[in-house]
Amino acid sequence: MSIIVRDVSKNFGDFAALTNVSVDIPTGGLTALLGPSGGGKSTLLRVIAGLEKPDTGLVEIEGREATGLPVQDRGFVFQHYAAFKHLTVRRNVAFGLEIRKRPKAEIARRVDELLELVHLEQFAHRYPSQLSGGQRQRMALARALAVEPAVLLLDEPFGALDAQVRKELRVWLRRLHDQVHVTTVFVTHDQEEAMEVADSIVVMAGGVVRQVGTPDQLYEEPADDFVMSFLGPVTKLKGQLVRPHDLELSVEPRPETVKATVTRVTLLGFEVRVDLEVDGEELWAQVTRGSAEQLGLVEGQTLFVRRSAPVRSAAAVS
Amino acid sequence: MASPGVLVRPGLRLLVVVYLTLLLMAPVALVFWRTFEHGLGPVIDGLTSPSTLHAIQLTAVVAFYAVIANTIFGVAAAILLVRRQFIGKRVLNALIDLPIAVSPVIVGLALVLVYGRLTGVGKALASIGINIIFSVPGMVMATIFVCIPLVVRAVAPVLEEIGDDQEQAAATLGAGPVQTFLRITLPSIRGALAYGVVLALARSLGEYGAVAVVSGRLVGRTQTVTLLVQERYLNFDPETAYACALLLVVTAVLALVISRALAPKEITR
Numbered sequence: 315m316s317i318i319v320r321d322v323s324k325n326f327g328d329f330a331a332l333t334n335v336s337v338d339i340p341t342g343g344l345t346a347l348l349g350p351s352g353g354g355k356s357t358l359l360r361v362i363a364g365l366e367k368p369d370t371g372l373v374e375i376e377g378r379e380a381t382g383l384p385v386q387d388r389g390f391v392f393q394h395y396a397a398f399k400h401l402t403v404r405r406n407v408a409f410g411l412e413i414r415k416r417p418k419a420e421i422a423r424r425v426d427e428l429l430e431l432v433h434l435e436q437f438a439h440r441y442p443s444q445l446s447g448g449q450r451q452r453m454a455l456a457r458a459l460a461v462e463p464a465v466l467l468l469d470e471p472f473g474a475l476d477a478q479v480r481k482e483l484r485v486w487l488r489r490l491h492d493q494v495h496v497t498t499v500f501v502t503h504d505q506e507e508a509m510e511v512a513d514s515i516v517v518m519a520g521g522v523v524r525q526v527g528t529p530d531q532l533y534e535e536p537a538d539d540f541v542m543s544f545l546g547p548v549t550k551l552k553g554q555l556v557r558p559h560d561l562e563l564s565v566e567p568r569p570e571t572v573k574a575t576v577t578r579v580t581l582l583g584f585e586v587r588v589d590l591e592v593d594g595e596e597l598w599a600q601v602t603r604g605s606a607e608q609l610g611l612v613e614g615q616t617l618f619v620r621r622s623a624p625v626r627s628a629a630a631v632s
Numbered sequence: 633m634a635s636p637g638v639l640v641r642p643g644l645r646l647l648v649v650v651y652l653t654l655l656l657m658a659p660v661a662l663v664f665w666r667t668f669e670h671g672l673g674p675v676i677d678g679l680t681s682p683s684t685l686h687a688i689q690l691t692a693v694v695a696f697y698a699v700i701a702n703t704i705f706g707v708a709a710a711i712l713l714v715r716r717q718f719i720g721k722r723v724l725n726a727l728i729d730l731p732i733a734v735s736p737v738i739v740g741l742a743l744v745l746v747y748g749r750l751t752g753v754g755k756a757l758a759s760i761g762i763n764i765i766f767s768v769p770g771m772v773m774a775t776i777f778v779c780i781p782l783v784v785r786a787v788a789p790v791l792e793e794i795g796d797d798q799e800q801a802a803a804t805l806g807a808g809p810v811q812t813f814l815r816i817t818l819p820s821i822r823g824a825l826a827y828g829v830v831l832a833l834a835r836s837l838g839e840y841g842a843v844a845v846v847s848g849r850l851v852g853r854t855q856t857v858t859l860l861v862q863e864r865y866l867n868f869d870p871e872t873a874y875a876c877a878l879l880l881v882v883t884a885v886l887a888l889v890i891s892r893a894l895a896p897k898e899i900t901r
Contacts, residue, residue: 363804365800365803365804388804389804390800390801390804392797392800392801394797395797396797396798396800396801397798398798398801398802398816399794399798399820400819400820400822409802409805409807409815410805410806413802413805413806413807413811413815414806454801457801457805458804458805460805461805461806
């Protein structure tokens with residue numbers, strides 16, 4: 315394990331940001347801390363970084379206790395880049411190496427490598443204000459990687475970017491990680507981002523860890539209704555949470571089906587959203603365009619619906 | 633139909649012009665005119681007399697120390713006020729503005745009350761050979777006091793605006809507090825700091841009231857340029873008084889022009 319967090323609690327006044335959090339983060343992996351705002355994920359990242367001192371508990375990095383210690387061997391990337399505005403891209407990336415008083419030739423070589431890695435070679439002599447948001451964030455990443463940190467920590471790295479750039483950078487981060495293999499932890503509130511980029515996901519809410527697992531595990535076997543509804547769309551059939559695409563619709567009754575009335579049919583490209591009503595309760599199903607045509611979906615039609623996958627959450631929703 | 637603005641605006645403009653002419657431009661222009669009334673000769677004589685040269689030198693010395701002290705204190709206080717949470721922060725914040733509210737004469741008087749030769753502190757210091765009042769240290773102290781808010785108030789808003797993200801980033805890259813200050817914070821506040829320093833310099837050169845009280849106005853010993861202007865004027869030597877006054881005006885205008893050029897946009901706006 316590269317990062318071990320044990321029983322960490324942190325309060326800000328009356329607000330419990332973290333309560334007895336324990337997490338193990340494997341070496342070389344790309345781990346997402348996922349959760350709603352105020353769920354404690356950024357605080358946990360800052361505790362791991364040493365930017366925040368926990369009230370209780372400890373943090374170990376590569377087998378050494380690092381609780382509340384200055385953030386040396388941990389590269390940190392901030393949501394709003396924290397670019398050094400008065401320094402060029404090149405000097406920004408070189409900063410950590412200059413602080414460590416490395417020989418000039420070594421610094422120059424390393425900075426060249428990193429600028430190439432983040433595709434900013436042509437921008438070396440620009441100032442951060444002359445870069446786009448995505449370029450600034452790539453620069454910040456190169457700057458953090460320059461000192462060859464044991465772990466790389468990213469706080470909502472794409473949070474301040476627009477949707478298109480966000481998607482590109484996500485793919486890019488994944489590829490970059492496959493190249494450099496540094497243990498990476500990033501915070502996000504976007505489940506799609508976490509699912510797409512991370513090897514493993516730590517779901518946090520209300521200052522506690524709700525579940526840890528691979529994206530597949532979390533999606534297929536959510537520990538509770540919260541995780542299930544946070545990781546993807548859900549709807550309710552007879553009081554139980556189900557994924558809308560796990561609902562099976564048929565014209566004739568089958569075992570365990572219930573009778574439903576179609577209230578609305580919406581075409582969403584390849585998918586079709588079918589709003590239904592069962593005994594006065596509303597739910598919705600997601601079907602492919604092909605099966606929608608087979609069923610001949612029209613508003614007011616009577617259908618039979620059942621769950622196509624095994625029950626995932628035994629807990630009935632009150 | 634003419635809107636009311638069409639009538640109001642020229643009226644306002646006239647008011648501002650008249651106001652500034654009567655209070656600022658006419659007096660300054662008169663000083664200028666009076667200085668050169670009898671040609672360049674008396675001006676040069678006035679500016680090169682031993683007492684004038686001494687006063688100029690003394691003013692420079694006092695201003696130098698006062699500006700150095702206020703630059704260090706101003707940056708430290710601004711960082712303290714913006715970056716740290718501590719008990720008494722609001723009190724400190726209010727105290728920093730005190731020199732604007734208190735008349736400089738009272739500042740001088742207060743210093744005399746603490747460090748004067750008849751007080752305990754003054755006697756103790758005099759016994760080890762240090763004289764504060766009627767001497768340069770007191771004049772520096774009085775000048776520091778009246779300039780206290782200038783650097784703090786120029787730097788603090790900029791520190792607030794840049795936030796501590798960059799400082800934290802520097803720390804994550806291994807920079808200690810001193811390195812972070814020198815490499816990140818100081819370059820970020822450079823413009824605002826220069827602006828504050830120039831303002832403090834202008835204020836130091838022009839200070840009269842507080843310095844008048846603590847210096848004792850000893851001609852050729854504790855007489856700064858402002859004190860000299862007053863003394864020459866009263867002693868029927870208006871040529872020297874006007875020449876020195878013009879020198880102060882020119883220096884102040886120059887300082888302001890420089891400060892405008894250095895000031896970050898958000899301050900000049």
